[in-house]
Amino acid sequence: MEKIVPVEKNKDYEVEILGLASEGEGIAKIDNFTIFVPGAILGEKVKIKVVKVKKNFAYGKLLEVLEESEHRIEPVCSIYKQCGGCGLQHLSYEGQLEFKKNRVKDALERIGKIKISSKTKLESAVENIDNHNLKKASDYDGAILHDTIGMKEPYRYRNKVQLPVGEENGEIKIGFYAPRSHNIIDMDTCYIQDEVGEKVVVLTKKWMKKYNIKAYDEQKDHGTVRHIMIRRGFITKEVMVVVITRTRELPYKEEFVEMIKENIEGITSIIQNINNKKTNVILGEENITLFGSDHISDYIGKFKFNISPLSFFQVNPVQTEILYSKALEYAGLTGEEVVFDAYCGTGTISLFLSQKAKKVYGVEIVEAAIKNAKENAKINNVNNAEFIVGKSEDVIPQLINKGIKADVVVVDPPRKGCEKSLLEAIGEMKPERIVYVSCDPGTLARDLGILDELGYRTLEVQPVDMFPQTTHVETVVLLSHKKSDDIISFKIECGDDRYRQPDRVTYLGSTMETFIPKSATPIRLFLCLVKIT
Secondary structure (H helix, E strand, O other), X not given: OOOOOOOOOOOEEEEEOOXXXXXOOEEEEEOOEEXXXXXXXXXXXXXXXXXXXXXXXXXXXXXXXEEOOOOEOOOOOOOHHHHOOOOOOOEOHHHHHHHHXXXXXXXXXXXXXXXXXXXXXXXXXXXXXXXXXXOOHHHOOOEEEOOOEOOOOOXXXXXXXXXXXXXXXXXXEEEEEOOOOOOEEEOOOOOOEOOHHHHHHHHHHHHHHHOOOXXXXXXXXXXXXXXXXXXXXXXXXXXXXXXXXXXXXXXXXXXXXXXXXXXXXXXXXXXXXXXXXXXXXXXXXXXXXXXXXXXXXXXXXXXXXXXXXXXXXXXXXXXXXXXXXXXXXXXXXXXXXXXXXXXXXXXXXXXXXXXXXXXEEEEEOOHHHHHHHHHHHHHOOOOOEEEEEOOHHHHHHHHHHOOOOOOEEEEOOOOOOOOHHHHHHHHHHOXXXXXXXXXXXXXXXXXXXXXXXXXXXXXXXXXXXXXXXXXXXXXXXXXXXXXXXXXXXXXXXEOOHHHXXXXXXXXXXXXXXXXXXXXXXXOOOOOOEEEEO
């Protein structure tokens, strides 16, 4: 029988918001049918118009807030509703931090089947374990989920901005794409970007208008200026301006350089990046330095990093130091440990780990990133970090074959999470601890579930707000290997013919040692004497 949908498109309804979805939309129910309402907040009663209806859910447009949440605030940005870059400016910062904690909790419980401890206010799990391993399995009450670590100033935190350039009715537009489109919303002020970016936007518009420089038209694949990128060192105050062009020829580039030099304090680097492909990828592979250096520098903690147009560098350096310091804390290093840093990128976490590790091996598939990692280690006089190009799931077994084994493994994968083969390789190596740094709660939860099956218990979960005003959340997780008090270890010895059954094979003189979690499905053992060890 076909399911009857209880709502109609273009019809108005009054609903109560029962929760928030992973992208910040309010969740309402009509006859147990789910309706997502962007802009609504948990606990509110709202009037909506249903604008899209699917088989199992619908979307509603917020028309009116009938009963307002105490966490509703007025967004500071005038283009907040058009831009789509910040999904949570209507929610108080306290409410944002709670939303992100709940987002992590929901993913861990629903996807990873990870038990969350009720002891959220107790001291750190790190302080409750001997060498980071629980004394008794019965001590485990689930993973301790901490409150999200937020910022004192949750605005103006980004050190990098990339802005598409377009033209409409003869006017230059520089800003952000509207949600799910390539329509450019013109921007004068962005409250999560550094203010220097706004000054560069004004100057770029002035230069393009004065000298009739054409903006790129992606439909016709015509025009010159595609994007403007601005990077700033928060500690060094150095500024880089990158103009991304379709063609190598850039008319009046000397005038552009002089305009930027005269008006932007701290300007260190002006670069033309050439991208002549018809693509959504912003940067091309060729850079031409128009002024100054080909890079700027900045610090995370005490470590200095050189940053080029193509370099990966965390966009929120203040929270990055907190994130990496938490990862270092969870690693529990004493100076005697060997650490593997999978997905090491340009070596930022590896350098933090090197402070307290005997040796760090960073592994990354992108060759250019490994080159940067080696340069960063050299700049900071770090001699106990080695960087290797390759897939971690391939490199780690090679290291083990050379007699190199990790006491601690740190993973910081992209949004898609870890490759299962990597997790299995880590499980076979059996390091004492794993520190997982994640940018996606869903794939984090999936991977923690896999690691649980491989013998690792989730102890602590620490969300960190790297991107205030948005729905994104970073998470640092500590896992510890399950010890013998929670594992049945047994030896199977086979070889006595009196146990042989017809049409069965008896393996003479062979032994096998293995372990299974106590919670695993019971198994039957045939043909063999079992000795519990």
